[in-house]
Amino acid sequence: MIKDTSGQDKLCSPNKTRKFVRPLLVIGGGLLVTGLVWLSISSPQASFSINAEALRFATLEKGTLVRDISTTGIIVAANAPVLYSPEMGSVTLALMPGDHVKKGEVIARIESHALLSQFKQQGSVLEGMKSALERAKLDARRQQLTTERILDMARVDLVAAERESRRGDLLIKSHLISEIDFEAGKDTLQKAELLYAHSEKEVALMKDTLSFEIKDKASDVKRQSLVVTELTRQVAALELIAPVSGIIGNWLVEQNARVSQGQALFTVVDLSAFEAELAVPETYADELGLGMTVVLNFGAVTVAGTLSSISPEVINREVSARVRFTQDDSLHLRQNQRLSARVLLENKPNVLMVKQGAFVRSGGGQRVYVVQDNIAKSIPITLGARSMSHVEVLSGGLVGDRWVISSLDPFKKAHEVQLR
Template identity: 65%
Template sequence: MIKDTSGQDKVLQPGLRRRLKLPLLVATATVLVSALVWAGLDGGDVSKSVDGAELKMATLTRGTLVRDIATTGKIVAANAPILYSTEEGTVTLLSQPGDMVAKGDVLANIASPKLTSNLRQQQAVLAGLQGSLERAKLDARREQLQANKALDMARVDMAAADRESRRGEQLIQASLISKIDYEKGKDELHKAGLMFKHAEQEAALMKDTLSFELKNKALEVERQALVVTELQRQVAALDVQAPVDGIIGNWLTEQKARISAGQPILTVVDLSAFEAELAVPESYADELGLGMDVELSFGGETLMGQLASISPEVRNREVTARVRFAQDSGLKLRQNQRLSARVLLENRANVLMVRRGAFVTSGGGELAYVVEGDVASRTRIKLGARSMSDVEVLGGGQEGDVWVISSLEGFGQAQQVRVR
């Protein structure tokens, strides 16, 4: 009888791979189920995850939004005149840059032989005209004297003729002279009267004529005096004087240089009044207005000022604006000292706002991610006014919402993102 094969059977122990196969299958199935469950949450749109440590978040709050413009600038003297040459010549600079000067001090001299010679010539012409005027006055007195002499002689002749006429009347009544002699005496009286009248008119006319000629001579002298006065002013202007108390800024020409009329020579800086000169980007130029408040920060000091002037032109994509602020003797200000500034455009009260971040540009100002727990959901938003630190939220958010304010480029336009 043949026995069974049980005696040949041998018990084999399972290998390590086979023992681990079942646990690995179970773990893989668990991960897949978890992923499916996670994907099924919130409508099944979670497709990305990001590290929360790399994100910046901010809570929407209500408050006063201060619209401002951050910029830089420098301290400049409110009054820093440039002195120019008035004539062509050789300049001699009498003060060094950095020297303190007082108003009226001579800072430079311009040697102009041509102008000096012209002044002397015109002064000689004036002296000649003045001599001619005095001579004309003497001639006028002489001619007036002659006219008065002729008038006096005519008066005497008329008196003599009148006396002879009265004598003739007495003689004709006594029949001592003929009628012809009597009438001759009357003619002599009439003739003397005419001569006196003409002499009187001649004397008056001579007086008017001499007065007119003297007036013309005086006008010539006056006109020449004005020419000399103007030349004297020009010669005096060859000494370039300080228009204000201050300090010499820079030489704008070389010592003993030959310069032309209207060429800049040097600058004088008035240290009693300073202003801030700001360079504002041209994109904000239309929002600037005179009188706006400006916060200035320099050398550890912060003070307020107001926009005093705005340049009408754009240079290097910037608009230059001047800020006037209260002067304080305690401030240590220097020409061209650098500073930072905030131009306060407006204050908006009771505004829903969030801290400004890279999400404004990366999301185009229309997208944001609202964080709830460990899920960030994409939502459409509408932003309004913006300041350097905050931005107004017009739609898409409520007070207390938490938004991702860092760059949204790593979210890949996903509808929902897990925050690890």
């Protein structure tokens, strides 16, 4: 019977080399982990890489930032008056569109029979009033002569009564006449004095009356003369003359058409003075100001002008503005000629700025990628004023920094990206 396997066991002495293997393995593993940790800390945390040729870069610099607005416009005549019909009637257009015209030349006529008839009628009324005024002057002279004759007769009677009164005084002293005859002579003198006094007043009153009547009729004549003068002006205005020298614009009515009063007929374009009419987006309307410098581009020719007028209304989300500039025969300007323009809003000297790019829109103007040793790192920024070519950097950048100014969408909001 076998009790156990103790008889098969063999006593062995321990191996001295195996005593150091396990500690060495533990120490080596620790060193490996520590190295990996330090390597991860010292190396950049680039999530992925992007081809640098697909990006655009710009270096921050200091300079003068010119804020401007880029827009388009057309050439328009600075003076292009529209001629309107002064009265209702039929129009006869003497010139064709595009014909040259000189200032003061008759270019159209309006035939208004009603106005001509009214003019003749009021003229006849004026002539009748003038005749009535002359007749009133003759009647006044006649009546004044009559009243003066009465006054003269009263003066003669007064002189005779005074003479009889003096004779009565002498006779009464000599008791040659009775007391009754003496008093009768005094009564005659008093009546002559009263009659003369009333005659004087009547003559003065007649003069005032005749003067008033003549003045009243003269006022009627003057009032009617004003009516005839106005009608004369209206009749003369039936011939439309050119207010400026230039060319005839498009007809707004047909030849011999029946037109109403105040209806537009055509325009006269003054070719000696042009202006640029710009269409500015309404977002910049509050920043526009009269006198601002505007750079106009006519193909290869550049001309500087000033903002002369700004429309107070917004049409199709745009504000119309006029630019006045010095003209040159070499420009060869034409009506409605297209052009491009830049409105210079502001000059900011000695500012930190970078070129414009898609990073402003894609990064919301709050983040950008700065490039150092082929590593693009995301940093927060603050942007300020913007122009068509540059944007002001308020914080987050230094002179000489190299930024990614193209779209930031390829970076997928990573903190660091390797550039290859």
